[in-house]
Amino acid sequence: MTLRHILAVAALAGAALHATAQVAPSISLAEQMRGMLGKTASAAPAAAPAFTPAPPVAAGGGLGAFNAPIVVDGPAQVQQSAAELAQRFPAQHRAAMTKAYEESFGFWQKLEKQLGLVPNDVAAGVAAFIAGNYTAFMQQAVPDEHFKSLVLQMQSLLARNPGFMQATPAAKRSMFEQLAMVGTFMVVYREQLNRQPSPGEEVNFRNAAKANLETALGLAVERLQIGPQGLVVR
Numbered sequence: 001m002t003l004r005h006i007l008a009v010a011a012l013a014g015a016a017l018h019a020t021a022q023v024a025p026s027i028s029l030a031e032q033m034r035g036m037l038g039k040t041a042s043a044a045p046a047a048a049p050a051f052t053p054a055p056p057v058a059a060g061g062g063l064g065a066f067n068a069p070i071v072v073d074g075p076a077q078v079q080q081s082a083a084e085l086a087q088r089f090p091a092q093h094r095a096a097m098t099k100a101y102e103e104s105f106g107f108w109q110k111l112e113k114q115l116g117l118v119p120n121d122v123a124a125g126v127a128a129f130i131a132g133n134y135t136a137f138m139q140q141a142v143p144d145e146h147f148k149s150l151v152l153q154m155q156s157l158l159a160r161n162p163g164f165m166q167a168t169p170a171a172k173r174s175m176f177e178q179l180a181m182v183g184t185f186m187v188v189y190r191e192q193l194n195r196q197p198s199p200g201e202e203v204n205f206r207n208a209a210k211a212n213l214e215t216a217l218g219l220a221v222e223r224l225q226i227g228p229q230g231l232v233v234r
Helices: 003-017 027-037 078-086 091-115 122-138 144-159 169-195 199-217
Strands: 224-227 230-233
Touching: 027 122, 027 144, 027 169, 027 199, 078 091, 078 169, 091 122, 091 144, 091 169, 122 144, 122 169, 122 199, 122 224, 144 224, 144 230, 169 199
Parallel strands: none
Antiparallel strands: 224 230
């Protein structure tokens, strides 16, 4: 996907977001993701995080023999997934946000191919959500190899979650699409704000990213770091 196309997606999103000067946090989606990854904060011991990182991946963080993608089999429902996400915005902006999320998913599919990921791997969608919000909050991009390590880490976590593995194909497809949409959208809009700064939008944007991560992982965002071993807690 060209830079022109990327900026077009960001501009489309910006048209909807400018009037409200904020990005609506995907709290419901983040709460669902926490359920996929493990125990909720209320069920975890007081001194322990709700999210426990998986063991380190193979040296180099590449996708190799340890790669075990969890491919969603349900039929694509991109428009429905985008429309559900857009419900978090005021009514007058939902059509534009639906379009922005659909475009973001198209961008995500380009990234899947570019990074050599298995298409429709729900673990990659989870990684996209985490990395996208991390990028939005930290104001720094996640290197490709670090992202690949994060994908492997999420594969391990999801494979060990009975609730997720027993979910219906349609539920897995919806979760995958929406996580990938939000994560990619956050990266694209991060680029938009870098190119066209808006102090008011910047504050709300970073607050939304913070809320997404902390709700999904049950940890203060300042404790999180994405590196060669994936997501680690400091």
